Amino acid sequence: MALNEFSLIEEYFSSLDKAPGITLGVGDDGAVLDVPEGEQLLVTVDTLVAGVHFPLDATPADIAHRCLRVNLSDIAAMGAQPRWFTLALTLPDANESWLRQFSQALSDDAELFNCALVGGDTTAGPLSITIQLLGTVPKGKALTRSGAKAGDxxxxxxxxxxxxxxxxxxxxxxxxxxxxxxxxxxxxxxxxxxxxxxxxxxxxxxxxxxxxxxxxxxxxxxxxxxxxxxxxxxxxxxxxxxxxxxxxxxxxxxxxxxxxxxxxxxxxxxxxxxxxxxxxxxxxxxxxxxxxxxxxxxxxxxxxxxxxxxxxxxxxxxxxxxx
Ligand SMILES: [Mg+2]
Structure with missing residues:
Protein backbone atom coordinates (compact mmCIF):
# COMPACT_ATOMS: atom_id res chain seq x y z
CA MET A 1 0.00 0.00 0.00
CA ALA A 2 1.39 3.35 -1.00
CA LEU A 3 1.09 6.07 1.57
CA ASN A 4 1.97 9.64 0.87
CA GLU A 5 4.26 11.55 3.19
CA PHE A 6 1.45 13.34 4.98
CA SER A 7 -0.53 10.26 5.89
CA LEU A 8 2.63 8.40 6.93
CA ILE A 9 3.54 11.05 9.47
CA GLU A 10 -0.05 11.56 10.54
CA GLU A 11 -0.85 7.91 10.98
CA TYR A 12 2.25 6.70 12.77
CA PHE A 13 3.98 9.61 14.38
CA SER A 14 1.56 12.37 15.34
CA SER A 15 0.74 10.83 18.73
CA LEU A 16 4.37 11.08 19.82
CA ASP A 17 4.38 14.85 20.36
CA LYS A 18 3.15 15.02 23.95
CA ALA A 19 5.72 16.77 26.11
CA PRO A 20 6.23 20.13 27.82
CA GLY A 21 7.41 23.12 25.80
CA ILE A 22 5.67 22.29 22.52
CA THR A 23 3.61 25.21 21.23
CA LEU A 24 3.31 23.49 17.86
CA GLY A 25 4.43 19.93 17.11
CA VAL A 26 4.05 17.56 14.16
CA GLY A 27 1.92 18.76 11.25
CA ASP A 28 2.96 22.32 10.43
CA ASP A 29 5.91 23.52 8.36
CA GLY A 30 8.00 23.68 11.50
CA ALA A 31 7.74 23.04 15.23
CA VAL A 32 7.46 25.90 17.73
CA LEU A 33 9.27 25.09 20.98
CA ASP A 34 9.78 26.93 24.26
CA VAL A 35 13.25 26.70 25.77
CA PRO A 36 12.86 27.01 29.56
CA GLU A 37 14.02 30.31 31.09
CA GLY A 38 17.71 30.26 31.98
CA GLU A 39 18.49 27.21 29.84
CA GLN A 40 20.43 26.70 26.63
CA LEU A 41 19.43 24.56 23.67
CA LEU A 42 21.63 21.61 22.67
CA VAL A 43 21.35 20.01 19.25
CA THR A 44 22.74 16.67 18.09
CA VAL A 45 22.05 14.49 15.05
CA ASP A 46 22.87 10.93 14.02
CA THR A 47 22.14 8.98 10.85
CA LEU A 48 21.96 5.19 10.87
CA VAL A 49 22.19 3.45 7.50
CA ALA A 50 21.06 -0.16 7.02
CA GLY A 51 24.00 -2.47 6.43
CA VAL A 52 26.45 0.13 7.71
CA HIS A 53 25.34 0.99 11.25
CA PHE A 54 23.08 -1.99 11.87
CA PRO A 55 22.63 -5.40 10.20
CA LEU A 56 20.18 -5.62 7.30
CA ASP A 57 18.04 -8.09 9.25
CA ALA A 58 17.58 -5.82 12.30
CA THR A 59 13.96 -5.54 13.40
CA PRO A 60 12.11 -2.20 13.10
CA ALA A 61 11.98 -2.02 16.92
CA ASP A 62 15.74 -2.66 17.23
CA ILE A 63 16.44 0.12 14.75
CA ALA A 64 14.12 2.60 16.47
CA HIS A 65 15.62 1.93 19.92
CA ARG A 66 19.18 2.20 18.69
CA CYS A 67 18.62 5.34 16.65
CA LEU A 68 16.96 7.31 19.44
CA ARG A 69 19.30 6.03 22.15
CA VAL A 70 22.56 6.92 20.39
CA ASN A 71 21.24 10.47 20.17
CA LEU A 72 20.13 10.40 23.82
CA SER A 73 23.65 9.30 24.72
CA ASP A 74 25.08 12.42 23.05
CA ILE A 75 22.69 14.61 25.02
CA ALA A 76 23.75 12.78 28.21
CA ALA A 77 27.40 13.35 27.34
CA MET A 78 26.70 17.09 27.37
CA GLY A 79 25.07 16.92 30.82
CA ALA A 80 21.75 17.95 29.25
CA GLN A 81 18.17 16.73 29.39
CA PRO A 82 16.46 15.48 26.22
CA ARG A 83 13.34 17.41 25.18
CA TRP A 84 12.32 17.04 21.53
CA PHE A 85 13.40 15.25 18.37
CA THR A 86 12.81 15.23 14.64
CA LEU A 87 12.93 12.16 12.42
CA ALA A 88 13.96 11.83 8.78
CA LEU A 89 13.04 8.41 7.48
CA THR A 90 14.20 7.01 4.14
CA LEU A 91 12.29 3.82 3.35
CA PRO A 92 12.46 1.43 0.38
CA ASP A 93 8.66 1.20 0.54
CA ALA A 94 5.81 2.24 2.80
CA ASN A 95 5.58 -1.07 4.64
CA GLU A 96 2.83 -0.56 7.19
CA SER A 97 3.83 -3.43 9.44
CA TRP A 98 7.40 -2.08 9.55
CA LEU A 99 6.14 1.43 10.31
CA ARG A 100 3.80 0.25 13.05
CA GLN A 101 6.59 -1.62 14.86
CA PHE A 102 9.10 1.18 14.35
CA SER A 103 6.78 3.92 15.62
CA GLN A 104 5.67 1.82 18.61
CA ALA A 105 9.27 1.24 19.71
CA LEU A 106 10.10 4.91 19.13
CA SER A 107 7.05 5.92 21.16
CA ASP A 108 8.02 3.57 24.03
CA ASP A 109 11.52 5.04 24.25
CA ALA A 110 10.29 8.62 23.84
CA GLU A 111 8.06 8.09 26.87
CA LEU A 112 10.78 6.31 28.84
CA PHE A 113 13.28 9.11 28.28
CA ASN A 114 10.88 12.08 28.40
CA CYS A 115 11.23 13.43 24.90
CA ALA A 116 8.78 13.98 22.08
CA LEU A 117 8.76 13.86 18.29
CA VAL A 118 8.04 17.34 16.91
CA GLY A 119 8.51 16.89 13.18
CA GLY A 120 9.66 14.62 10.43
CA ASP A 121 10.26 13.91 6.81
CA THR A 122 9.93 10.75 4.74
CA THR A 123 11.65 9.87 1.48
CA ALA A 124 11.81 6.78 -0.73
CA GLY A 125 15.24 5.11 -0.95
CA PRO A 126 17.55 2.64 0.81
CA LEU A 127 16.67 2.30 4.52
CA SER A 128 18.22 5.09 6.54
CA ILE A 129 17.10 6.86 9.71
CA THR A 130 18.18 10.28 10.91
CA ILE A 131 17.17 11.59 14.31
CA GLN A 132 17.96 15.09 15.44
CA LEU A 133 17.58 15.47 19.18
CA LEU A 134 17.17 18.74 21.03
CA GLY A 135 18.02 19.00 24.70
CA THR A 136 18.33 21.73 27.28
CA VAL A 137 20.86 22.49 29.97
CA PRO A 138 21.11 25.33 32.52
CA LYS A 139 23.09 28.19 30.98
CA GLY A 140 26.83 27.56 31.14
CA LYS A 141 26.50 24.06 32.62
CA ALA A 142 26.99 21.91 29.49
CA LEU A 143 29.77 19.33 29.82
CA THR A 144 32.30 19.55 27.00
CA ARG A 145 35.41 17.68 25.83
CA SER A 146 37.84 20.49 26.36
CA GLY A 147 37.84 21.20 30.09
CA ALA A 148 40.23 18.51 31.41
CA LYS A 149 43.43 19.47 33.26
CA ALA A 150 46.59 17.42 33.86
CA GLY A 151 46.12 15.24 36.93
CA ASP A 152 42.32 14.99 36.56
MG1 LIG B 1 29.07 11.39 21.15
Missing amino acids: AIYVTGSLGEAAAALSLFGIGDSVAIGCESEREILLQRFYRPEPRLNEALQLRGLASAALDISDGLLADLGHIARASHLGAEIQLEQLPVAAWLTSLAEPKRVIEWALSGGDDYELCFTVPKENGSAVNTLIEQGELSAGCIGRMTNELGIRCLDAEGNRVNIEQSGYQHF
Whole structure:
Protein backbone atom coordinates (compact mmCIF):
# COMPACT_ATOMS: atom_id res chain seq x y z
CA MET A 1 0.00 0.00 0.00
CA ALA A 2 1.39 3.35 -1.00
CA LEU A 3 1.09 6.07 1.57
CA ASN A 4 1.97 9.64 0.87
CA GLU A 5 4.26 11.55 3.19
CA PHE A 6 1.45 13.34 4.98
CA SER A 7 -0.53 10.26 5.89
CA LEU A 8 2.63 8.40 6.93
CA ILE A 9 3.54 11.05 9.47
CA GLU A 10 -0.05 11.56 10.54
CA GLU A 11 -0.85 7.91 10.98
CA TYR A 12 2.25 6.70 12.77
CA PHE A 13 3.98 9.61 14.38
CA SER A 14 1.56 12.37 15.34
CA SER A 15 0.74 10.83 18.73
CA LEU A 16 4.37 11.08 19.82
CA ASP A 17 4.38 14.85 20.36
CA LYS A 18 3.15 15.02 23.95
CA ALA A 19 5.72 16.77 26.11
CA PRO A 20 6.23 20.13 27.82
CA GLY A 21 7.41 23.12 25.80
CA ILE A 22 5.67 22.29 22.52
CA THR A 23 3.61 25.21 21.23
CA LEU A 24 3.31 23.49 17.86
CA GLY A 25 4.43 19.93 17.11
CA VAL A 26 4.05 17.56 14.16
CA GLY A 27 1.92 18.76 11.25
CA ASP A 28 2.96 22.32 10.43
CA ASP A 29 5.91 23.52 8.36
CA GLY A 30 8.00 23.68 11.50
CA ALA A 31 7.74 23.04 15.23
CA VAL A 32 7.46 25.90 17.73
CA LEU A 33 9.27 25.09 20.98
CA ASP A 34 9.78 26.93 24.26
CA VAL A 35 13.25 26.70 25.77
CA PRO A 36 12.86 27.01 29.56
CA GLU A 37 14.02 30.31 31.09
CA GLY A 38 17.71 30.26 31.98
CA GLU A 39 18.49 27.21 29.84
CA GLN A 40 20.43 26.70 26.63
CA LEU A 41 19.43 24.56 23.67
CA LEU A 42 21.63 21.61 22.67
CA VAL A 43 21.35 20.01 19.25
CA THR A 44 22.74 16.67 18.09
CA VAL A 45 22.05 14.49 15.05
CA ASP A 46 22.87 10.93 14.02
CA THR A 47 22.14 8.98 10.85
CA LEU A 48 21.96 5.19 10.87
CA VAL A 49 22.19 3.45 7.50
CA ALA A 50 21.06 -0.16 7.02
CA GLY A 51 24.00 -2.47 6.43
CA VAL A 52 26.45 0.13 7.71
CA HIS A 53 25.34 0.99 11.25
CA PHE A 54 23.08 -1.99 11.87
CA PRO A 55 22.63 -5.40 10.20
CA LEU A 56 20.18 -5.62 7.30
CA ASP A 57 18.04 -8.09 9.25
CA ALA A 58 17.58 -5.82 12.30
CA THR A 59 13.96 -5.54 13.40
CA PRO A 60 12.11 -2.20 13.10
CA ALA A 61 11.98 -2.02 16.92
CA ASP A 62 15.74 -2.66 17.23
CA ILE A 63 16.44 0.12 14.75
CA ALA A 64 14.12 2.60 16.47
CA HIS A 65 15.62 1.93 19.92
CA ARG A 66 19.18 2.20 18.69
CA CYS A 67 18.62 5.34 16.65
CA LEU A 68 16.96 7.31 19.44
CA ARG A 69 19.30 6.03 22.15
CA VAL A 70 22.56 6.92 20.39
CA ASN A 71 21.24 10.47 20.17
CA LEU A 72 20.13 10.40 23.82
CA SER A 73 23.65 9.30 24.72
CA ASP A 74 25.08 12.42 23.05
CA ILE A 75 22.69 14.61 25.02
CA ALA A 76 23.75 12.78 28.21
CA ALA A 77 27.40 13.35 27.34
CA MET A 78 26.70 17.09 27.37
CA GLY A 79 25.07 16.92 30.82
CA ALA A 80 21.75 17.95 29.25
CA GLN A 81 18.17 16.73 29.39
CA PRO A 82 16.46 15.48 26.22
CA ARG A 83 13.34 17.41 25.18
CA TRP A 84 12.32 17.04 21.53
CA PHE A 85 13.40 15.25 18.37
CA THR A 86 12.81 15.23 14.64
CA LEU A 87 12.93 12.16 12.42
CA ALA A 88 13.96 11.83 8.78
CA LEU A 89 13.04 8.41 7.48
CA THR A 90 14.20 7.01 4.14
CA LEU A 91 12.29 3.82 3.35
CA PRO A 92 12.46 1.43 0.38
CA ASP A 93 8.66 1.20 0.54
CA ALA A 94 5.81 2.24 2.80
CA ASN A 95 5.58 -1.07 4.64
CA GLU A 96 2.83 -0.56 7.19
CA SER A 97 3.83 -3.43 9.44
CA TRP A 98 7.40 -2.08 9.55
CA LEU A 99 6.14 1.43 10.31
CA ARG A 100 3.80 0.25 13.05
CA GLN A 101 6.59 -1.62 14.86
CA PHE A 102 9.10 1.18 14.35
CA SER A 103 6.78 3.92 15.62
CA GLN A 104 5.67 1.82 18.61
CA ALA A 105 9.27 1.24 19.71
CA LEU A 106 10.10 4.91 19.13
CA SER A 107 7.05 5.92 21.16
CA ASP A 108 8.02 3.57 24.03
CA ASP A 109 11.52 5.04 24.25
CA ALA A 110 10.29 8.62 23.84
CA GLU A 111 8.06 8.09 26.87
CA LEU A 112 10.78 6.31 28.84
CA PHE A 113 13.28 9.11 28.28
CA ASN A 114 10.88 12.08 28.40
CA CYS A 115 11.23 13.43 24.90
CA ALA A 116 8.78 13.98 22.08
CA LEU A 117 8.76 13.86 18.29
CA VAL A 118 8.04 17.34 16.91
CA GLY A 119 8.51 16.89 13.18
CA GLY A 120 9.66 14.62 10.43
CA ASP A 121 10.26 13.91 6.81
CA THR A 122 9.93 10.75 4.74
CA THR A 123 11.65 9.87 1.48
CA ALA A 124 11.81 6.78 -0.73
CA GLY A 125 15.24 5.11 -0.95
CA PRO A 126 17.55 2.64 0.81
CA LEU A 127 16.67 2.30 4.52
CA SER A 128 18.22 5.09 6.54
CA ILE A 129 17.10 6.86 9.71
CA THR A 130 18.18 10.28 10.91
CA ILE A 131 17.17 11.59 14.31
CA GLN A 132 17.96 15.09 15.44
CA LEU A 133 17.58 15.47 19.18
CA LEU A 134 17.17 18.74 21.03
CA GLY A 135 18.02 19.00 24.70
CA THR A 136 18.33 21.73 27.28
CA VAL A 137 20.86 22.49 29.97
CA PRO A 138 21.11 25.33 32.52
CA LYS A 139 23.09 28.19 30.98
CA GLY A 140 26.83 27.56 31.14
CA LYS A 141 26.50 24.06 32.62
CA ALA A 142 26.99 21.91 29.49
CA LEU A 143 29.77 19.33 29.82
CA THR A 144 32.30 19.55 27.00
CA ARG A 145 35.41 17.68 25.83
CA SER A 146 37.84 20.49 26.36
CA GLY A 147 37.84 21.20 30.09
CA ALA A 148 40.23 18.51 31.41
CA LYS A 149 43.43 19.47 33.26
CA ALA A 150 46.59 17.42 33.86
CA GLY A 151 46.12 15.24 36.93
CA ASP A 152 42.32 14.99 36.56
CA ALA A 153 41.08 11.47 37.23
CA ILE A 154 39.43 9.62 34.32
CA TYR A 155 36.21 7.73 35.01
CA VAL A 156 34.00 5.46 32.93
CA THR A 157 30.37 4.58 33.69
CA GLY A 158 28.97 1.03 33.63
CA SER A 159 31.01 -1.60 31.83
CA LEU A 160 32.82 -1.79 28.49
CA GLY A 161 33.27 -4.32 25.72
CA GLU A 162 29.85 -5.95 25.47
CA ALA A 163 28.77 -4.11 22.32
CA ALA A 164 32.06 -5.08 20.65
CA ALA A 165 31.48 -8.69 21.66
CA ALA A 166 27.99 -8.43 20.14
CA LEU A 167 29.52 -7.74 16.72
CA SER A 168 30.80 -11.33 16.65
CA LEU A 169 27.14 -12.43 16.75
CA PHE A 170 26.70 -10.60 13.45
CA GLY A 171 29.62 -12.50 11.95
CA ILE A 172 32.14 -9.69 12.34
CA GLY A 173 35.55 -10.79 13.63
CA ASP A 174 36.20 -14.17 15.24
CA SER A 175 33.27 -16.02 16.76
CA VAL A 176 32.93 -16.11 20.53
CA ALA A 177 32.08 -18.98 22.86
CA ILE A 178 28.55 -17.95 23.85
CA GLY A 179 27.59 -20.13 26.81
CA CYS A 180 23.82 -19.75 26.77
CA GLU A 181 20.93 -17.93 25.14
CA SER A 182 20.77 -15.31 27.90
CA GLU A 183 24.36 -14.25 27.19
CA ARG A 184 23.52 -13.84 23.52
CA GLU A 185 20.47 -11.79 24.50
CA ILE A 186 22.48 -9.50 26.79
CA LEU A 187 24.96 -8.80 24.00
CA LEU A 188 22.23 -8.07 21.45
CA GLN A 189 20.42 -5.79 23.92
CA ARG A 190 23.67 -4.00 24.58
CA PHE A 191 24.07 -3.31 20.88
CA TYR A 192 20.48 -2.44 20.00
CA ARG A 193 19.38 -0.81 23.23
CA PRO A 194 22.32 1.03 24.74
CA GLU A 195 21.40 2.67 28.05
CA PRO A 196 21.84 6.44 27.69
CA ARG A 197 23.50 7.64 30.91
CA LEU A 198 21.18 10.59 31.40
CA ASN A 199 20.85 10.34 35.20
CA GLU A 200 24.60 9.94 35.67
CA ALA A 201 25.20 12.96 33.44
CA LEU A 202 22.96 15.20 35.55
CA GLN A 203 24.99 14.31 38.65
CA LEU A 204 28.22 15.20 36.88
CA ARG A 205 27.23 18.80 36.14
CA GLY A 206 29.59 20.98 38.11
CA LEU A 207 31.78 18.00 39.10
CA ALA A 208 33.25 16.71 35.82
CA SER A 209 35.79 18.85 33.96
CA ALA A 210 35.17 17.11 30.60
CA ALA A 211 32.89 14.37 29.31
CA LEU A 212 31.78 12.46 26.22
CA ASP A 213 30.02 9.25 25.35
CA ILE A 214 31.98 6.24 24.13
CA SER A 215 30.73 5.52 20.62
CA ASP A 216 33.99 4.77 18.81
CA GLY A 217 35.87 2.95 21.60
CA LEU A 218 37.49 4.18 24.80
CA LEU A 219 40.94 4.82 23.27
CA ALA A 220 39.52 6.82 20.36
CA ASP A 221 37.05 8.78 22.45
CA LEU A 222 39.39 9.49 25.35
CA GLY A 223 41.73 10.68 22.60
CA HIS A 224 39.08 13.30 21.72
CA ILE A 225 39.07 14.63 25.30
CA ALA A 226 42.87 14.58 25.38
CA ARG A 227 43.20 16.49 22.10
CA ALA A 228 40.46 18.99 22.92
CA SER A 229 42.13 19.61 26.30
CA HIS A 230 45.70 19.61 24.83
CA LEU A 231 46.73 16.73 27.11
CA GLY A 232 47.49 13.01 27.13
CA ALA A 233 46.19 10.21 29.34
CA GLU A 234 47.23 7.07 31.22
CA ILE A 235 44.86 4.12 31.55
CA GLN A 236 45.34 1.41 34.20
CA LEU A 237 44.29 -1.75 32.36
CA GLU A 238 43.37 -3.65 35.53
CA GLN A 239 40.86 -0.90 36.36
CA LEU A 240 38.89 -1.25 33.12
CA PRO A 241 35.25 -2.04 33.92
CA VAL A 242 34.64 -5.37 32.20
CA ALA A 243 31.75 -7.62 33.23
CA ALA A 244 33.15 -10.82 34.75
CA TRP A 245 31.06 -13.08 32.51
CA LEU A 246 32.48 -11.41 29.42
CA THR A 247 35.94 -12.78 30.25
CA SER A 248 34.60 -16.31 29.74
CA LEU A 249 33.78 -15.56 26.08
CA ALA A 250 37.30 -14.97 24.80
CA GLU A 251 40.98 -14.72 25.69
CA PRO A 252 41.90 -11.92 28.12
CA LYS A 253 43.80 -10.08 25.39
CA ARG A 254 40.75 -9.94 23.16
CA VAL A 255 38.44 -8.90 25.99
CA ILE A 256 40.78 -5.99 26.76
CA GLU A 257 40.68 -5.01 23.08
CA TRP A 258 36.88 -5.03 23.15
CA ALA A 259 36.91 -2.75 26.17
CA LEU A 260 39.53 -0.37 24.75
CA SER A 261 38.75 -0.28 21.05
CA GLY A 262 35.22 -1.60 20.61
CA GLY A 263 32.68 1.10 19.90
CA ASP A 264 28.96 1.21 20.56
CA ASP A 265 29.00 0.83 24.35
CA TYR A 266 27.62 4.36 24.86
CA GLU A 267 28.99 4.64 28.36
CA LEU A 268 30.26 8.03 29.50
CA CYS A 269 33.93 8.82 29.90
CA PHE A 270 34.55 11.86 32.11
CA THR A 271 37.35 13.59 33.93
CA VAL A 272 37.25 14.86 37.50
CA PRO A 273 39.53 17.48 39.07
CA LYS A 274 41.15 16.56 42.37
CA GLU A 275 38.92 18.92 44.38
CA ASN A 276 35.77 17.10 43.17
CA GLY A 277 37.16 13.59 43.59
CA SER A 278 35.62 12.91 46.99
CA ALA A 279 32.17 14.19 45.89
CA VAL A 280 32.23 11.85 42.88
CA ASN A 281 33.49 8.92 44.95
CA THR A 282 30.72 9.53 47.51
CA LEU A 283 28.10 9.36 44.73
CA ILE A 284 29.65 6.07 43.61
CA GLU A 285 29.75 4.63 47.15
CA GLN A 286 26.12 5.63 47.73
CA GLY A 287 25.10 3.81 44.57
CA GLU A 288 23.92 7.00 42.86
CA LEU A 289 26.59 6.88 40.18
CA SER A 290 27.71 3.68 38.48
CA ALA A 291 31.27 4.56 37.51
CA GLY A 292 34.90 3.76 38.25
CA CYS A 293 38.26 5.49 37.94
CA ILE A 294 40.48 4.08 35.16
CA GLY A 295 43.39 6.52 34.99
CA ARG A 296 44.42 10.15 34.84
CA MET A 297 45.08 12.95 32.40
CA THR A 298 48.74 13.81 31.81
CA ASN A 299 50.78 16.64 30.32
CA GLU A 300 52.56 14.04 28.17
CA LEU A 301 50.53 13.76 24.96
CA GLY A 302 49.09 10.48 23.64
CA ILE A 303 47.15 7.70 25.38
CA ARG A 304 49.22 5.13 27.30
CA CYS A 305 47.95 1.84 28.72
CA LEU A 306 49.69 0.51 31.84
CA ASP A 307 49.60 -2.94 33.44
CA ALA A 308 49.40 -3.56 37.20
CA GLU A 309 53.19 -3.12 37.52
CA GLY A 310 53.09 0.21 35.71
CA ASN A 311 54.62 -1.17 32.51
CA ARG A 312 53.40 0.20 29.22
CA VAL A 313 51.29 -2.21 27.13
CA ASN A 314 50.86 -1.79 23.38
CA ILE A 315 47.29 -2.29 22.22
CA GLU A 316 46.29 -2.98 18.63
CA GLN A 317 43.49 -0.65 17.71
CA SER A 318 40.90 -2.21 15.45
CA GLY A 319 39.32 0.06 12.90
CA TYR A 320 35.69 0.78 12.15
CA GLN A 321 33.87 -2.24 10.73
CA HIS A 322 30.83 -2.33 8.48
CA PHE A 323 28.15 -4.97 8.65
MG1 LIG B 1 29.07 11.39 21.15
